[in-house]
Amino acid sequence: MDKFLQLFVSGxxxxxxxxxxxxxxxxxxxxxxxxNFAQGGFVLLGTYLTYQLAVEWEVNFYLSTLIAVLxxxxxxxLIERTVLRRMMDQPAFTIILVTVGILxxxxxxxxxxxxxxxxxxANPWLGEVVDIGGVSISHANIxxxxxxxxxxxAFALFFKFTRTGIGMQAAAxxxxxxxAQGISVARSFQVSWAIAGAVGVLAGVMLTARGGxxxxxxxxxxxxxxxxxxxxxGLDSPGGAVVGGVxxxxxxxxxxxxxxxxxxGANFSSVVPYLVLIFVLLFRPSGLFGTKEVERx
Amino acid sequence: xxxVLEVDGISLSFGGLRVLNEVxxxxxxxxLLAIIGPNGAGKTSVxxxxxxxxxxxxxxxxxxxxxxxxxxxxSIAERGLARTFQNLALxxxxxxxxxxxxxxxxxxxxxxxxxxxxVGRAKREEHVHRARCHELIDLLxxxxxxxxxxxxxxxxxxxxxxxxxxxxxxxxxxxxxxPVAGMNVEETEVMAxxxxxxxxxxxxxxxxxxxxxxxxxxxAEQIVCLSFGEVIxxxxxxxxAADPEVIAAYLGTPEDAV
Amino acid sequence: MTDDLRLLRSAGxxxxxxxxxxxVVVTPLLISxxxxxxxxIAAGVFALGxxxxxxxxxxxxxxxLGQAAFVLIGAYTAAWFGADKGWPMLLWMAAAMLAAGLVGxxxxxxxxxxxxxxxxxxxxxxxxxxxxVLQNWDSFSGGFxGKSVGGISLSFLVDFGDxxxxxxxxxxxxxxxxxxxxxxGLATLAVANIIRTRPGRALQAIRDRDVAAEVxxxxxARNKVIVFALSGAMAGLAGGLDAARVGFLTxxxxxxxxxxxxxxxxxxxxxxxxxxxxxxxxxxxxxPLPELVEEFxxxxxxxxxxxxxxxxxxxxxxxxxxxxxxxxxxxxxxxxVVFLMFQPRGLVGLWHRMVASLKRRGTPTDDAGPxxxxxxxxx
Numbered sequence: 001m002d003k004f005l006q007l008f009v010s011g012x013x014x015x016x017x018x019x020x021x022x023x024x025x026x027x028x029x030x031x032x033x034x035x036n037f038a039q040g041g042f043v044l045l046g047t048y049l050t051y052q053l054a055v056e057w058e059v060n061f062y063l064s065t066l067i068a069v070l071x072x073x074x075x076x077x078l079i080e081r082t083v084l085r086r087m088m089d090q091p092a093f094t095i096i097l098v099t100v101g102i103l104x105x106x107x108x109x110x111x112x113x114x115x116x117x118x119x120x121x122a123n124p125w126l127g128e129v130v131d132i133g134g135v136s137i138s139h140a141n142i143x144x145x146x147x148x149x150x151x152x153x154a155f156a157l158f159f160k161f162t163r164t165g166i167g168m169q170a171a172a173x174x175x176x177x178x179x180a181q182g183i184s185v186a187r188s189f190q191v192s193w194a195i196a197g198a199v200g201v202l203a204g205v206m207l208t209a210r211g212g213x214x215x216x217x218x219x220x221x222x223x224x225x226x227x228x229x230x231x232x233x234g235l236d237s238p239g240g241a242v243v244g245g246v247x248x249x250x251x252x253x254x255x256x257x258x259x260x261x262x263x264x265g266a267n268f269s270s271v272v273p274y275l276v277l278i279f280v281l282l283f284r285p286s287g288l289f290g291t292k293e294v295e296r297x
Numbered sequence: 298x299x300x301v302l303e304v305d306g307i308s309l310s311f312g313g314l315r316v317l318n319e320v321x322x323x324x325x326x327x328x329l330l331a332i333i334g335p336n337g338a339g340k341t342s343v344x345x346x347x348x349x350x351x352x353x354x355x356x357x358x359x360x361x362x363x364x365x366x367x368x369x370x371x372s373i374a375e376r377g378l379a380r381t382f383q384n385l386a387l388x389x390x391x392x393x394x395x396x397x398x399x400x401x402x403x404x405x406x407x408x409x410x411x412x413x414x415x416v417g418r419a420k421r422e423e424h425v426h427r428a429r430c431h432e433l434i435d436l437l438x439x440x441x442x443x444x445x446x447x448x449x450x451x452x453x454x455x456x457x458x459x460x461x462x463x464x465x466x467x468x469x470x471x472x473x474x475x476p477v478a479g480m481n482v483e484e485t486e487v488m489a490x491x492x493x494x495x496x497x498x499x500x501x502x503x504x505x506x507x508x509x510x511x512x513x514x515x516x517a518e519q520i521v522c523l524s525f526g527e528v529i530x531x532x533x534x535x536x537x538a539a540d541p542e543v544i545a546a547y548l549g550t551p552e553d554a555v
Numbered sequence: 556m557t558d559d560l561r562l563l564r565s566a567g568x569x570x571x572x573x574x575x576x577x578x579v580v581v582t583p584l585l586i587s588x589x590x591x592x593x594x595x596i597a598a599g600v601f602a603l604g605x606x607x608x609x610x611x612x613x614x615x616x617x618x619x620l621g622q623a624a625f626v627l628i629g630a631y632t633a634a635w636f637g638a639d640k641g642w643p644m645l646l647w648m649a650a651a652m653l654a655a656g657l658v659g660x661x662x663x664x665x666x667x668x669x670x671x672x673x674x675x676x677x678x679x680x681x682x683x684x685x686x687x688v689l690q691n692w693d694s695f696s697g698g699f700x701g702k703s704v705g706g707i708s709l710s711f712l713v714d715f716g717d718x719x720x721x722x723x724x725x726x727x728x729x730x731x732x733x734x735x736x737x738x739x740g741l742a743t744l745a746v747a748n749i750i751r752t753r754p755g756r757a758l759q760a761i762r763d764r765d766v767a768a769e770v771x772x773x774x775x776a777r778n779k780v781i782v783f784a785l786s787g788a789m790a791g792l793a794g795g796l797d798a799a800r801v802g803f804l805t806x807x808x809x810x811x812x813x814x815x816x817x818x819x820x821x822x823x824x825x826x827x828x829x830x831x832x833x834x835x836x837x838x839x840x841x842x843p844l845p846e847l848v849e850e851f852x853x854x855x856x857x858x859x860x861x862x863x864x865x866x867x868x869x870x871x872x873x874x875x876x877x878x879x880x881x882x883x884x885x886x887x888x889x890x891x892v893v894f895l896m897f898q899p900r901g902l903v904g905l906w907h908r909m910v911a912s913l914k915r916r917g918t919p920t921d922d923a924g925p926x927x928x929x930x931x932x933x934x
Contacts, residue, residue, distance in 0.1 A: 035675060035676070083892065083896060086896060087895070087896065090895075090899070091616060091762075092616070092618070093612055093616050093617065093618035094828075094895055094899060096618045096675055097612075097618055097820055097824065097891065097895055098891075098892055098895045098896070100620065100817055100820065100891070101817075101821075101887075101888050101889075101891035101892040101895065102888070102892060104814070104817055104884060104885075104887060104888035104891070105885065105888035105889065105892065107884075108877075108881050108884045108885040108888060109885075111877065111878065111881050112876055112877045112881060112885075115873075218810050221809070221810045221813060224679060224813075227676045227679065228676070228680070231673065231676055263691075264691075265687060265688075265690060265691025265692075266690070266691065267687070267690075268687070270683070270687070271683050271684055271687045274679075274680035274683050274684055275680075275684070277676070277677075277680055278677065278680055281673070281677070
């Protein structure tokens with residue numbers, strides 16, 4: 001039972017990270033209606049940036065994270081402005097493929113700038129463990145959950161109470177109507193990309209600083225595991241991203257902890273997110289919380 | 298009494314909101330019936346029920362004596378129903394000929410194997426149907442636009458191509474959803490001419506939803522007037538136009554009128 | 556008036572086709588180097604897989620990052636039946652196509668329910684699952700250790716592995732070159748024919764406006780399943796031929812296979828999305844790029860000013876800005892983005908546009924010819 005609880009908490013923490021990455025996917029999908037594969041690149045580049053500041057230049061960890069968040073928000077906005085803005089009237093598959101190209105580009109930048117196969121990047125709380133009713137839970141996991149909670153809370157407040165947030169919701173519902181109300185759709189796109197860049201950094205830092213994993217360029221693809229979380233929760237539902245993320249995270253950690261059948265193969269847990277995704281999609285095509293796509297003719 | 302399309306008491310609702318309430322009418326062979334009514338009366342919903350995009354929760358629809366209620370759009374199309382859309386729904390990267398050929402999709406048989414091998418039948422079929430499309434292009438005077446993606450053509454021309462695609466399907470019944478919406482007087486006349494010549498040449502029955510009353514009066518043999526999802530009048534144009542309920546629905550009751 | 560339904564309508568197209576055939580016939584006669592033969596075979600493999608992807612993405616509008624999975628499935632199936640079981644060539648080819656095609660069709664239930672967007676993610680899932688299975692199903696794939704494809708039969712009517720025509724003896728690589736490009740030629744013909752007939756038109760209708768397609772009687776779901784199967788089958792055959800080329804298969808890791816999928820996407824984008832010969836053009840330019848960079852890194856390399864370092868890393872001293880692999884990938888990414896932004900119909904589209912503008916200049920009163928700019932599809 002203790003083992004289960006321990007794994008469960010660890011799974012929730014991983015799920016929180018997936019939810020953060022998924023939030024980046026969701027916010028852009030909601031605003032622009034497309035998958036942004038470059039999200040994996042934001043996660044990757046943002047984490048390396050934080051590493052550079054915190055470890056190489058020995059800046060305070062939290063300050064490093066903040067600087068990287070701002071920088072990646074800027075990078076994301078720049079990409080939106082220079083590439084995606086020009087492609088707004090292109091077919092959906094073209095836009096998706098462009099974001100794939102950007103992901104590949106960002107991913108190759110990393111080995112050029114950080115010329116080492118794996119780097120050590122640990123967060124300040126690593127190694128500390130707290131004992132709650134016989135279950136030992138690492139500080140890192142607690143912090144991760146708290147972090148994710150704070151980010152999601154801030155995100156919800158932003159959408160409910162700020163002018164920009166409300167405008168973005170309107171633009172997501174009906175671009176033309178929103179434009180008629182004086183809401184700038186272009187601005188809403190920009191802000192959504194900035195948010196995606198920012199949460200990408202937070203997620204990446206949590207992901208690699210969990211301990212165990214070295215910081216490698218592969219985390220750009222690890223971020224893709226948040227796609228199942230996003231789809232599971234419903235493409236356009238930030239709340240769904242949380243639930244989807246937690247389901248995927250818990251499923252992944254529990255399989256890693258319990259399922260040790262040889263025929264499942266080594267590292268089976270890494271494909272679990274995708275298997276959960278396929279299974280759920282067969283029965284609920286719009287995810288758990290997504291709006292059903294209704295096409296008007 | 299052998300109506301080619303019979304709509305019998307269909308009702309449709311969305312989340313408790315009743316959009317159509319026991320709508321009935323019958324379309325005689327080779328005739329043109331117009332559905333009129335104020336915005337939101339449910340005209341397009343009637344079309345969506347007939348061609349299978351929506352499924353009415355009660356009532357039935359018969360096409361040429363065969364029940365089609367609740368069947369899938371593709372299968373209803375195969376049984377002889379075509380439609381155009383209020384907002385254009387053309388295949389924008391293809392040219393006129395290909396768009397019309399797509400209208401004839403269900404009349405053709407070539408599958409992937411035969412197509413890939415370009416065997417005798419596939420080739421023959423392609424030639425026969427292309428010839429047919431060119432006759433139609435001549436009839437509708439669309440010849441100037443062959444070879445260009447239709448998405449690049451003017452709006453009025455696109456509307457006519459969409460009409461042509463529906464006609465190319467050789468349906469028993471053709472549904473026209475606001476065929477002249479957004480057109481200027483000249484374009485409207487061309488479209489009216491197209492509809493007339495298709496009826497003369499091919500004699501297919503049509504149902505038209507349209508706000509342009511002049512066009513409706515000029516073309517329709519029968520009019521059904523809908524208001525808030527209910528049929529409030531049916532009959533020949535003169536009768537319906539004189540119906541006090543229709544006038545009220547259109548102009549509002551005297552105290553609403555400005 | 557009936558349209559000219561010939562595949563090669565203009566004189567230019569006929570000359571082009573004749574030159575292409577001539578190039579395939581002549582190349583092995585002029586080049587005997589195993590390296591160059593392998594490069595051209597790899598290009599053929601990319602052309603074949605790209606043709607399939609173009610059918611799916613370019614003509615049906617379904618983005619996919621799953622092509623590498625189909626290539627892998629085809630390669631291992633070919634190795635299992637062709638090398639382990641010793642089946643004749645046509646049979647292992649059929650098995651590779653069938654296996655990959657069936658997996659493609661198994662994506663079907665998703666195709667029935669989702670728009671293109673979801674399918675991209677499902678296709679990524681397919682890559683991860685396929686790689687995982689191949690890494691672990693030792694008895695079939697040899698697991699992480701890999702699997703030899705030695706002794707696979709390349710013979711039908713003639714033995715391409717030991718080809719000799721009019722007394723001229725060809726190397727096995729030259730034989731495989733002929734085999735690969737014959738297959739590419741037949742596949743191109745098949746795709747071109749599908750595109751100009753009823754099924755191909757239906758696919759393009761689905762791409763442009765799927766609801767309207769359904770309403771005029773096109774079974775959208777059914778056609779999507781078929782095109783996934785076809786696209787998978789072509790990639791599967793490509794994988795089989797590639798297995799024969801490399802001689803030894805390893806599953807690699809999912810991430811590198813995703814890069815391969817992206818390379819397939821880059822091939823059709825640079826060649827020309829939604830054009831029949833686009834995949835071939837793209838494959839010739841991009842398919843074997845990493846191998847070429849590896850071989851010619853000394854020639855490509857130069858000292859980058861400002862940072863004063865060589866562009867490509869020296870494997871011995873590890874002095875330099877980027878490795879050969881990174882260099883190729885970054886080229887792919889830049890080409891992918893730039894072409895999608897500025898030339899979405901790829902090199903083929905560029906060529907058509909040049910021809911059209913030349914014609915216009917020649918005969919000012921003549922019509923402008925077909926407009927090759929793609930029209931944006933409302934979504």
